[in-house]
Amino acid sequence: MRKSLLPIFFVLLLAGGCIPVVPSAPAPPNEPPLATIDSLSATTITVGQTLTLVGYGTDVGGTVVAYSWRSDKDGILSTSPTFSTSTLSAGTHYIYFKVKDNQGAWSNEPYRIVNVLPEGIIKPFVKSFKAVPAAIFEGESTTLVWDVSDALTVTISPDIGNVPASGNRLVSPKMATFYVLTATNKAGTVTEEIKVTVTSAAKKTVELFSVVGEEGYVDRNGAVGPEPKAGITEGGVPMQAFFSFDISMIPAGSTILSASLDLTTFISYGYPFGILGAFAVFSDQYGTIKSRDYKLAFTLDALVLTYDQPTRAFDSAQLADAIQKQVDAKSQRCQVRGQFEKFYYYVGQGPNYLEFVKGKAKLVIHYK
Numbered sequence: 001m002r003k004s005l006l007p008i009f010f011v012l013l014l015a016g017g018c019i020p021v022v023p024s025a026p027a028p029p030n031e032p033p034l035a036t037i038d039s040l041s042a043t044t045i046t047v048g049q050t051l052t053l054v055g056y057g058t059d060v061g062g063t064v065v066a067y068s069w070r071s072d073k074d075g076i077l078s079t080s081p082t083f084s085t086s087t088l089s090a091g092t093h094y095i096y097f098k099v100k101d102n103q104g105a106w107s108n109e110p111y112r113i114v115n116v117l118p119e120g121i122i123k124p125f126v127k128s129f130k131a132v133p134a135a136i137f138e139g140e141s142t143t144l145v146w147d148v149s150d151a152l153t154v155t156i157s158p159d160i161g162n163v164p165a166s167g168n169r170l171v172s173p174k175m176a177t178f179y180v181l182t183a184t185n186k187a188g189t190v191t192e193e194i195k196v197t198v199t200s201a202a203k204k205t206v207e208l209f210s211v212v213g214e215e216g217y218v219d220r221n222g223a224v225g226p227e228p229k230a231g232i233t234e235g236g237v238p239m240q241a242f243f244s245f246d247i248s249m250i251p252a253g254s255t256i257l258s259a260s261l262d263l264t265t266f267i268s269y270g271y272p273f274g275i276l277g278a279f280a281v282f283s284d285q286y287g288t289i290k291s292r293d294y295k296l297a298f299t300l301d302a303l304v305l306t307y308d309q310p311t312r313a314f315d316s317a318q319l320a321d322a323i324q325k326q327v328d329a330k331s332q333r334c335q336v337r338g339q340f341e342k343f344y345y346y347v348g349q350g351p352n353y354l355e356f357v358k359g360k361a362k363l364v365i366h367y368k
Helices: 008-014 272-276 317-328
Strands: 034-040 044-046 051-058 066-069 075-078 082-085 091-103 113-116 125-132 135-137 141-149 153-157 161-163 164-171 177-187 187-201 205-209 216-219 229-232 238-246 256-262 266-269 277-282 305-306 333-339 351-357 362-367
Touching: 008 113, 034 091, 034 113, 051 066, 051 091, 051 177, 125 153, 125 177, 135 256, 141 177, 153 305, 177 266, 205 238, 229 272, 229 333, 272 351, 277 317, 317 333
Parallel strands: 044 113, 135 187
Antiparallel strands: 034 051, 051 082, 066 075, 066 091, 091 113, 125 141, 141 164, 153 161, 153 177, 177 187, 205 362, 216 238, 229 238, 229 351, 238 333, 256 362, 266 351, 277 305, 277 333
C-alpha cells in the first residue's frame, strides 16, 4: 500500500520550510507610438489660401488617443488627425505632428515645410479656359469653361464682365468671336484668349444604329460570336467588340462636322473598369468579323476613351476624322472596335466584361 505524503508535508511546515514562489516576469516597457504625416495639399500657398494636412498614428500594443499639429510660427493648429486651415501667417512654417498613446506617451514629431507667400506676390495663373464646343452653327450655343488661381478679380469679355475664379457660362455668339479672360491681383494681370467659330452653312444630321449581323466579338483564341462583348471571360480570355454602321446615305464630298458614339446600352459583368482599366474605341474597317480580327492596340490611338462605364455619348475630333476618311473613300460602312486597355490574360479574375445590346450602339453624324 502507498504511504501518505501528508506527514512529510506537516514536518516541513514545522521545520519552517515553505513552498517556493516563482516571481512573474516584469512587464515590457511601453513603446511610444509612431506619428506619420500622410499628405498635405500644397507646399506653397498665399495668405488666405486653404491648406489641408492628413496624419495618422500607430501604437504597438496600445491605442492612439490624442493628436497635435503645431507650427513653429503660429503655435498649435489642430488636435485632429486631419484638418484644414486658411489662417497661416506669411513666412516659412515648420509644421510638426505628434500623437499620444493610451499610456500617456507622445510620439516623435515629423514635420513638413510650408511656404506662405504674402497675398499678390505671384501673378494669377489660368489653369484652363476653353469653349465646349469651339465651333458652332448659327443659333447654337457653346459653354465657356475656366479655372483660375491666385486672382483677386476675373473678367471675361465681350458682354460677360466679372466672374468667379472658376465656373462656366453659356454663350450664343452670332459670328466668330474672340473671348478674352483677364485675371488680376496685386502682382499683375494675365490674359487668355479663345476663339469660337460660328458657321452659317446648314448642317444635316443622321442617326445610325449598328448593323445586326455585322457586329459581334472576337476573343484572343479566335472564337467569334454575334454579341458585341469586350473584356475578360470567366476563363481569363480577352474579348473585343466590333460595331458596323451604314453611312451610305452621306453623299460623297460631304464634310463631317462632328460625330458622337453612344454605347450606353449594355450589361456589365463583374467590375471590368476596376480590373482592366480604360475602355477605348478604335477605327477598324474589318468588313466581316473573322478570327484574325483580334488586335493589340494602345489607347494613344483611340477615337474615344472612358475610364468608367459609359453613361453618355462620346464625341471627339478623331471620331469625326475617321468617318471623314470613309466618306472620302466612298465606303458604305464605318466600323469600329472596342477593347479594354489591359488586354492580357487575367486568369481567375473573370468574368469582367461589357456585353452591348445588339443593334443598339448609336452613331450620330453632323455633316454638310
